[in-house]
Amino acid sequence: MKYQRLTGLVAAPFTPFHQDGSLDVGRVAEQAERLIADGVAGAFVCGTTGEGPSMNVEERIRLTEGWIAAAGARLRIIVHVGHSCLADCQTLAAHAQRAGATGIGCLAPYFFKPRSVGDLVGFCAKVASAAPDLPFYYYHLPSVTGVNFPMVEFLAAAAERIPNLAGIKFTSEDLMDYSACGRFDGGRFDILFGRDEILLAGLALGAKGAIGSTYNYMAPIYHALIGAFERGDIAAARAAQARAADIIAVMLRHGGLAAGKAIMALVGFDCGPVRPPLHDLGPEQRESLRRELETLAFPIQS
Amino acid sequence: MKYQRLTGLVAAPFTPFHQDGSLDVGRVAEQAERLIADGVAGAFVCGTTGEGPSMNVEERIRLTEGWIAAAGARLRIIVHVGHSCLADCQTLAAHAQRAGATGIGCLAPYFFKPRSVGDLVGFCAKVASAAPDLPFYYYHLPSVTGVNFPMVEFLAAAAERIPNLAGIKFTSEDLMDYSACGRFDGGRFDILFGRDEILLAGLALGAKGAIGSTYNYMAPIYHALIGAFERGDIAAARAAQARAADIIAVMLRHGGLAAGKAIMALVGFDCGPVRPPLHDLGPEQRESLRRELETLAFPIQS
Amino acid sequence: MKYQRLTGLVAAPFTPFHQDGSLDVGRVAEQAERLIADGVAGAFVCGTTGEGPSMNVEERIRLTEGWIAAAGARLRIIVHVGHSCLADCQTLAAHAQRAGATGIGCLAPYFFKPRSVGDLVGFCAKVASAAPDLPFYYYHLPSVTGVNFPMVEFLAAAAERIPNLAGIKFTSEDLMDYSACGRFDGGRFDILFGRDEILLAGLALGAKGAIGSTYNYMAPIYHALIGAFERGDIAAARAAQARAADIIAVMLRHGGLAAGKAIMALVGFDCGPVRPPLHDLGPEQRESLRRELETLAFPIQS
């Protein structure tokens, strides 16, 4: 099975909620336009940043449809369909195919954990088979799921059992494994880099595409980074990476996903609150976040 | 708010699936009769042993109704409503109340993890408020969820914010915390012991009730243990505990939940396969399990 | 090889240091008298509480000699000889035998970690062989060493390879394993309980002896606990355990080992500072510790 390679920056969009926490699909269009204007290649919908596991199946379906309607052919839409329940994964996968998504991604099941690569591949194969015409990307996020097999072993086992396997969203620090995956079988899989703060390291090791949350609000910095790297100007690439890393450090200090959503508001795309068990930044934290970002000359919308 | 105290043995039933993996509610009645015949006080439905997180919401609802219909007033039915998605928790909680359950239990959300006791209590409060007339039990399972706050701090924070808080299903090795919870505020909460293999340690520290998977198939051993403990015959209690622990060690060596389901088949209550990402024992493992249990004089049905 | 069984309470003494951090062997005599007066059976010297790994070999030798000189035959002196370097373990073991200790204990090596039970047993066998006339106790402390094999497997492998194996100092929460060790081969090994805060659980599961840091300053509470348990008065045993656990909770909240040393000062046995990387309580923490202990009617010496 052949797919168009997935390259460039893919944003993992924040999901817009109303103040009461209900889904606000109406705000997706402006998010999509922003990504398109920024030259982003795609959107990874309903993933971690999108709080997919905090939405029910019906909401995930509605949000998927919202993104496909808003982006048309202008963004590649990869729908995350992971769940603790295989049947729900399959429901979401089948829907994504019907609705016209570009591909699907799937986390390891996040309650019962597969105890072997074989069990993980077996689970993924059943999910992938529910969307047989779409490329399937395994979403490797060991820091959250606790499922941490070498991905090069996953590829070796999955290549034969998942006909529509297209690659991995690789969100782990194990760059030796990352590099091995990129070289696996002549480099035929897309190993999408998932650590925005060290994208330059990924590029050096051969990354061609990346998925991350900060591509929502500072894609231009990363495009500068990639451009510099490609023309051999490592010093300029490093400077761009440092700038992004400084901003990410501020974000992480202020609370991770909730801080990311607060930054979206600062750049003019208020996505509303996060859902429990996460909690939003308080007014003082928001103000501190704004101040620290201003110090870094981050372009805040006022 | 006042509830009947939850004491004695509460089984966490295995969920019966057809060979194709679909839910087989029809087999619940015989499970319930077995528990009643064994003098078990209640059933904790759709929990870990019941593979609740591997079922979708509609299946969890059907299974809950199956248990309530089968047991009537003869078993106390506690319905586990935990999920990564709060809205699904609330749907399940509201249904449990409508359907006539005795109480609800809830795991920490198992994708995004609360970062403070306050965030955990906040999540639980929203779930508990969807079934305001039922006692609420927090299900503490840090080895799986990774959420591991001292439960005595949870009680201190939750006592005021969750009016229907009734206690904790405490499945952790931290017995100092267990003991502190049992003594909290004059002992007004039910702290249900969740480690069958050391129930005797729990009794010594004051346990009055327990929830576990092995009460499905060897409740008589535990009743002997409890009886001996209550009449002061520690040696006999220890012997009963040793017998249970030996059987549990065999079960764990053969694969945990899947081995437990295989034991159910050996005692005449075949509950079918486990769902991915778990996998069933192969024929050789089943045979090895049977042989080792026979060595221990475990009463197998042939 | 036959040894006298090791039963009753064994204290793990704090090591006295001068204000400049140098070893103050001169204060050992009064520590020993206190333990003897309290009816404690032995002392586990140079262990974790004794900051053994923070002392050099010469200091550990001097301290060992100090304890043996002070206690004579009135306390059983078990010398901890664990180290990251096998040669140092052997030096300390051989010295302990020469100096007249009652036995030796040894942690898993705490830099390079054995990767299998066999490697752990192999290391211990080499240590034990340096003190062939003394009983050898493996010191199981997985929370610190990260070495966490089932101890019942250790016994099975070590029973044949370590002729002077006498048991385990078991400082872990895994009470199922604890119980299995106690029952191993007819109960021929001493499995010394290492969690003071739940000693009652250990007794229920068959513990005959225990090693801990709080037996330095509140042995009478534990003797009351044990006495009540032995005469079948579980309620009184539970009350004594609760009292000890409340005091331990205060100690842990104030900083573990350093707080333990501060409590020693409060009861009239000032052992001086802790060594880096630990740090002593500040004046405010000491005052808070004193106040909280007074609330619990802990007998402070003024």
Added chain:
Amino acid sequence: MKYQRLTGLVAAPFTPFHQDGSLDVGRVAEQAERLIADGVAGAFVCGTTGEGPSMNVEERIRLTEGWIAAAGARLRIIVHVGHSCLADCQTLAAHAQRAGATGIGCLAPYFFKPRSVGDLVGFCAKVASAAPDLPFYYYHLPSVTGVNFPMVEFLAAAAERIPNLAGIKFTSEDLMDYSACGRFDGGRFDILFGRDEILLAGLALGAKGAIGSTYNYMAPIYHALIGAFERGDIAAARAAQARAADIIAVMLRHGGLAAGKAIMALVGFDCGPVRPPLHDLGPEQRESLRRELETLAFPIQS
């Protein structure tokens, strides 16, 4: 305080032992000549690869003297002085300065763990002050020590308290932190990259020097990597990195440090056995290692 910057490749030598496990300083000279011939800049002696924590203080002193005698001014000799006991660290540090070492390195204490950056810095400051004329490098190895503070916070706190602080041996996957350390205060510290298998990622993020075990036996591959990177030929750099990573993967599959020592024998520098609790490869493993390396065209000496 000003030091010559530490750049280029620094090998972490394996320590030669006789077949009976005793130290074989006589073999150091040939190791040193090999490193010099390979253009390696320095040696990090008595570290993890050198099994420093498995040697006693006297052995570490003798080995240090052996390296200084063998290398003269031709290699920069950094002596690892870390220990669980501060006094031993200081003894080793003072000796290193007296003996003419180029610098010292120190792990976090590996039994009691510092609970704050302040406690870690406090410990390091006392060690560094025992060799005040030598540059001090903190050795960050969280996967083994369990001590894992952000190193950029360590630098911020240590810069003022450790006058001879010169940098960090950074052996962690957290490349965002790595990058932040490299940029700290204008880049005035040497942040030595410690993951040979992804050195290229380190170079991209600004690494100027690296310390690792595989520079003992395949420095030429890494020099090719660095050369290619410096002239902007990323493809060639990536190919060299891939070659090194493939060899490292074989080594790791065969047992880590013991396999590294077996590779040394294969290239003609037999360093003898490893010390317990590690164990040497058996004959079959050695043969498998040799075969797999030959497949990769690794230059084995026959």
